Amino acid sequence: SQQGEEDPQALSIQEGENATMNCSYKTSINNLQWYRQNSGRGLVHLILIRSNEREKHSGRLRVTLDTSKKSSSLLITASRAADTASYFCATAASGGSYIPTFGRGTSLIVHP
Amino acid sequence: EPEVTQTPSHQVTQMGQEVILRCVPISNHLYFYWYRQILGQKVEFLVSFYNNEISEKSEIFDDQFSVERPDGSNFTLKIRSTKLEDSAMYFCASGPFHPATGWTSGSTDTQYFGPGTRLTVL
Numbered sequence: 148s149q150q151g152e153e154d155p156q157a158l159s160i161q162e163g164e165n166a167t168m169n170c171s172y173k174t175s176i177n178n179l180q181w182y183r184q185n186s187g188r189g190l191v192h193l194i195l196i197r198s199n200e201r202e203k204h205s206g207r208l209r210v211t212l213d214t215s216k217k218s219s220s221l222l223i224t225a226s227r228a229a230d231t232a233s234y235f236c237a238t239a240a241s242g243g244s245y246i247p248t249f250g251r252g253t254s255l256i257v258h259p
Numbered sequence: 260e261p262e263v264t265q266t267p268s269h270q271v272t273q274m275g276q277e278v279i280l281r282c283v284p285i286s287n288h289l290y291f292y293w294y295r296q297i298l299g300q301k302v303e304f305l306v307s308f309y310n311n312e313i314s315e316k317s318e319i320f321d322d323q324f325s326v327e328r329p330d331g332s333n334f335t336l337k338i339r340s341t342k343l344e345d346s347a348m349y350f351c352a353s354g355p356f357h358p359a360t361g362w363t364s365g366s367t368d369t370q371y372f373g374p375g376t377r378l379t380v381l
Contacts, residue, residue, distance in 0.1 A: 246304045247370075
């Protein structure tokens, strides 16, 4: 299966701490994306990293990609209570469909 | 800021009934998608739609499902005879260009998701 799998399934931290979530996948990818989903809401696209990139930044977000290990990490620095949400990685297979395949997500709770 | 809207927010139906979930994509977008998320599970792709026809569909999108763009603004998902296992959140998404184009250029401007419709089949 192409899908990404996030780790941990749940993460609980204090405001101001950093949160790190990991995603592993099984086959070669074209790109990997991270999404956020607030409870009962739709998905919000956070960042896309292509297979030839190793690191990307967007504000307090830092994403790394290690294609040799078939893994990615999402780091949220200086977390805020508003970062409380589920975070999903989604992979698009190389040479195949560009439709992203989602993992089960990491549920992040940031305590004020 | 333009956004994708979906109606209704919650739909309750009896098993075997037909339901139509409605979406209004962002107005200048050309690519449309439906996804579903069973409670506590992954978001799963159902179908993509471009130029008034289905571009791709998943195994989930069987003969019970159909999509339509009946006018210039709405994009609908119809489930002909609902089953208990169709209970899920259904998300519509739209995008301004083909994902391959966007991703090749490094753009993240590919898919914008609506807030979802929670479908409960009793």
